[in-house]
Amino acid sequence: MVSGLINENPIVYEIKERRDVRAYSSNTDELSVDAIDQLEVFDILFVRLSNSKALSHHIRDIKDPEHPYSLEQLKVLTEDSVEVDDTKSHVRVTFTPTVEHCSMATIIGLCVRVKLMRSLPSRYKIDIRVAPGTHATEAAVNKQLNDKERVAAALENPNLVEMVDECLSPSFE
Amino acid sequence: MDLMEKNMELIEVQKLEGHTDRVWNAAWNPVSPILASCSGDNTVRIWEQSSLSRSWSCKTVLEETHTRTVRSCSWSPSGKLLATASFDGTTAIWEDLGDEFECISTLEGHENEVKSVSWNASGSYLATCSRDKSVWIWEVLGGNEYDCASVLNGHTQDVKMVLWHPTMDVLFSCSYDNTIKVWWSEDDDGDYQCVQTLDESTNGHSSTVWAISFNAAGDKMVTCSDDLTLKIWRADISMMHSGEGYAPWTHVCTLSGYHDRTIFSTHWSSDDIIASGAGDDAIGLFVESKQHDSVNGPSFNLLLKKEKAHEMDINSVQWSPSKENMLLASASDDGMVKIWQLETIP
Numbered sequence: 001m002v003s004g005l006i007n008e009n010p011i012v013y014e015i016k017e018r019r020d021v022r023a024y025s026s027n028t029d030e031l032s033v034d035a036i037d038q039l040e041v042f043d044i045l046f047v048r049l050s051n052s053k054a055l056s057h058h059i060r061d062i063k064d065p066e067h068p069y070s071l072e073q074l075k076v077l078t079e080d081s082v083e084v085d086d087t088k089s090h091v092r093v094t095f096t097p098t099v100e101h102c103s104m105a106t107i108i109g110l111c112v113r114v115k116l117m118r119s120l121p122s123r124y125k126i127d128i129r130v131a132p133g134t135h136a137t138e139a140a141v142n143k144q145l146n147d148k149e150r151v152a153a154a155l156e157n158p159n160l161v162e163m164v165d166e167c168l169s170p171s172f173e
Numbered sequence: 174m175d176l177m178e179k180n181m182e183l184i185e186v187q188k189l190e191g192h193t194d195r196v197w198n199a200a201w202n203p204v205s206p207i208l209a210s211c212s213g214d215n216t217v218r219i220w221e222q223s224s225l226s227r228s229w230s231c232k233t234v235l236e237e238t239h240t241r242t243v244r245s246c247s248w249s250p251s252g253k254l255l256a257t258a259s260f261d262g263t264t265a266i267w268e269d270l271g272d273e274f275e276c277i278s279t280l281e282g283h284e285n286e287v288k289s290v291s292w293n294a295s296g297s298y299l300a301t302c303s304r305d306k307s308v309w310i311w312e313v314l315g316g317n318e319y320d321c322a323s324v325l326n327g328h329t330q331d332v333k334m335v336l337w338h339p340t341m342d343v344l345f346s347c348s349y350d351n352t353i354k355v356w357w358s359e360d361d362d363g364d365y366q367c368v369q370t371l372d373e374s375t376n377g378h379s380s381t382v383w384a385i386s387f388n389a390a391g392d393k394m395v396t397c398s399d400d401l402t403l404k405i406w407r408a409d410i411s412m413m414h415s416g417e418g419y420a421p422w423t424h425v426c427t428l429s430g431y432h433d434r435t436i437f438s439t440h441w442s443s444d445d446i447i448a449s450g451a452g453d454d455a456i457g458l459f460v461e462s463k464q465h466d467s468v469n470g471p472s473f474n475l476l477l478k479k480e481k482a483h484e485m486d487i488n489s490v491q492w493s494p495s496k497e498n499m500l501l502a503s504a505s506d507d508g509m510v511k512i513w514q515l516e517t518i519p
Contacts, residue, residue, distance in 0.1 A: 122485055122507070125434060125452065147349065147381065147399075148435075148452075148486070149244075150331070152195075152213065153260050153286050153304070156241050 005066050007099045013075050041082045041091055041116070059093075059115050063167045065104050074098055076108060089123045091116065096131040105135055109145040110154065111167045176446070176460050176476055180518040183456065183479045183501070189220055189510040191231050196504035198245040198489045204252035206495070207232075208502055210510045211243035217257050217267075219274065220510070229512060238265055238276050245289045245334075250296045260286040264301050266319065277317040282309060282324075291344075293337040298322070300344050302332035308346050308356065310365060327354055327367045334384050339391040341413060347382035353396055357419060368419050371396075371406070376424035378404065386441040394422065395447050397436035403428040403449055403459070405473060426472050431457050434486070442492035442499070446476065446515070450487030450503055455480045458515070483507050 041059070060072035071077040076095050083092045093112050097105045109128045116126050129142045144150055154160050194213030201208055206222035208229065217235040222228070241260035248255055255267040255274065264280040264287055284305035291300045299311040299319065310323040330350035337344055344356040344365065355369040371377040380399035387394050394406045405425040412420040434452030441447050449457040458476040483505035493500035499515035 143349075143381070149288070149333070150304075150349075152242065156260060 006104055007066065010064070010067055010069065010074050010098050012069055012073050037084055037086070041084050041093075041120070059112055059119075062108075062111050062115060063169075064098075065107050065111075065163065065167055071095070071108065071112075077112070088125075089121070090125045090127075091120065092127040092129070094129050094131050096134045105130055105141050106144055107160075107163060107167075109141065110151065110160070111164050113145065113151060114155070114164050115168055175463060177463070177474060181458075181477055182516055182518050183458070183477060183482070183513045184516050186500070186512040186514050187229050189218075189229055189231070189512070190508070191218055191234075192216070192508050192510070194242075194508060195485075195506040196488065196508060196510055197242070199491050199502040199504040199510050200246045200248055200255075201491055201493045201495075201502065202248050202252045203250060203494050207252075208510070208512075209246045209248065209255055210502075210504055211246045211257055212508075213242045215239050215241060215243060215259075217243055217246055217255070218510075233273060235267060235274055235276075238279075239263070241286075244287065247290050247292055249292045250294060254296075256290040256292065256299060258287040258290040258301060262287060262303075264290050264299070266317070268317075278319050280309075280311055280319055280321075282321055283307070288332060289334040289336075291335045291337050293342055293344075294339055298337070298342065300335040300337060300346075302335040302346055304331040306330060306332060306348075308332055308335055308344070308354075310344065310363075312363075322363050323365050325356055325365055325367070327370075328352070333381065336385045336387070339387050339389065341391070341410070343413075345385050345394070347385050347396060349381045351378050351380055351382060351398075351400075353377065353382055353385065355422065359419070369421055371422060371424075376404070376427070378402065381435075383436065384438045386439050386447075388441045388445060389443045393425070393441070395439050395441055397439040397449055397451075399435045401429060401432055401434070401436065403431075403436060403439055403447070405471070425470055428459060428473055428475075431459075431475055431478065437487065438489045438491075440491050443494065443496070444499070446492070446499070447473065448490040448492060448501055450482075450490035452486040453480075454483050454485060454487060454505075456482040456487060456490060456501070456503060456513070479513075482513075483509060483511065 062071045081094050113128050128145045130138050192212040196210050196212045199210045208220040211217045219233045220229045221232040239259040239261050243257050243259045246257045257265045262283050265276050266278040267274040268277045283303035286304045289302050302308045306328045308325040312320045312322040328348040328350050332346050332348045335346045347353045353371040354367050356365045357368045358365045378398040378400050382398045385396050392410045397403045404427050406422045407425050408422045409420040432451035432453050436451040438450040447459040456479040459473045460476045462472045462474050485506035487505050489504040491502045501513040503511045
């Protein structure tokens with residue numbers, strides 16, 4: 001197809017079954033309605049904020065910039081990728097780029113950040129990083145992804161925003 | 174006055190609402206009760222204090238000039254001009270005409286986002302810095318003319334802030350490359366060189382340095398960083414004033430453990446209180462310890478920490494130059510500018 005893809009042959013994994021949204025919301029005796037947990041961040045299910053739209057807004061469903069697969073399918077993100085501390089309003093996402101020199105790493109990281117920024121309450125502090133040992137310039141990528149001013153400037157670039165929006169758009173309409 | 178012996182509190186005087194995006198910076202006018210704030214909404218707001226009610230209100234909005242985020246603003250020493258630095262790559266100079274502000278000049282040249290702008294003590298020079306890694310010095314000529322006098326290269330990454338020394342024409346810059354650089358023109362001929370770099374090997378920061386501030390005398394400096402610390406530095410500037418050559422800056426102490434997120438801003442007040450603003454939504458206030466340790470040198474203690482001063486990251490803290498009261502302005506990602514008063518609790 002298009003030559004020069006960073007990763008010509010991504011490994012596609014079977015994805016885990018989704019929790020039923022309605023079943024989740026009825027478990028209010030087990031889980032505090034206000035607390036945000038790991039799986040919730042992973043799903044970005046906010047029953048109190050959204051309704052059926054929630055199904056299409058999952059960080060697990062963020063599309064890889066180069067292939068028509070989700071980050072979950074490529075195992076770039078898994079449930080274990082997400083660490084949440086709701087009392088401290090802190091979330092950390094660790095993602096695994098498919099290839100060690102993946103230059104798409106910053107785009108993927110940016111997509112995850114934007115998705116979370118748009119979905120989580122504004123009190124949340126978000127840290128994004130590549131899984132240790134999975135990228136050649138790990139420290140450099142992490143530094144860029146977590147520099148608020150650089151992220152803000154990048155998001156004023158219409159081309160970049162278009163790319164991010166494309167990755168975040170639902171796979172089906 | 175030993176502040177540590179009193180019970181101090183930072184009281185919120187007023188919340189200034191109006192910006193429709195995060196507020197990056199706030200700057201007090203040096204001569205009048207006016208505050209400027211700049212934002213991700215591409216505008217600058219001018220807030221004025223009413224002499225009758227003592228409350229602050231938005232006098233004017235400077236818009237339709239910058240086409241992207243306005244990242245920082247700085248008043249000239251006379252208080253008549255305001256320089257605004259923007260992600261659109263330009264620095265605008267505004268003149269206060271009383272009823273309104275007029276953009277009298279636009280400085281172009283940086284290749285990408287301008288992060289900071291600073292006037293020297295006499296108002297004869299401006300400095301700007303950018304993600305393009307360079308620091309520019311501009312000469313203020315008559316008739317609203319500004320000329321690029323120097324382009325300083327040396328930083329290896331995005332330069333976050335520039336600041337002129339309060340009494341000498343020595344320029345300081347701090348960067349994403351974790352260093353602070355000092356620029357000086359020894360022969361005073363406008364040929365600025367990097368005369369010192371404060372990096373990890375000289376007890377410097379281990380991550381991005383976001384801000385610099387000097388004490389009133391200009392012989393001490395505080396810097397803050399993504400490494401979660403504030404660092405105090407000193408130099409023998411009397412040596413420089415007497416023409417004995419460059420006096421290097423040395424590390425005095427490191428303040429750590431007070432903020433658990435990036436410290437974006439720090440400001441040293443004229444009565445020696447250091448304020449810090451960080452990504453943990455808190456404002457820290459520090460004073461020099463009275464117990465002088467002759468072995469280790471001066472140390473600083475936390476006077477107070479105002480948790481949840483804002484609902485989101487604090488990007489800027491600035492003490493008012495007014496001698497009357499200890500007023501502090503803070504600007505945040507939550508879109509607010511807040512004015513605080515440091516008071517003694519009876």
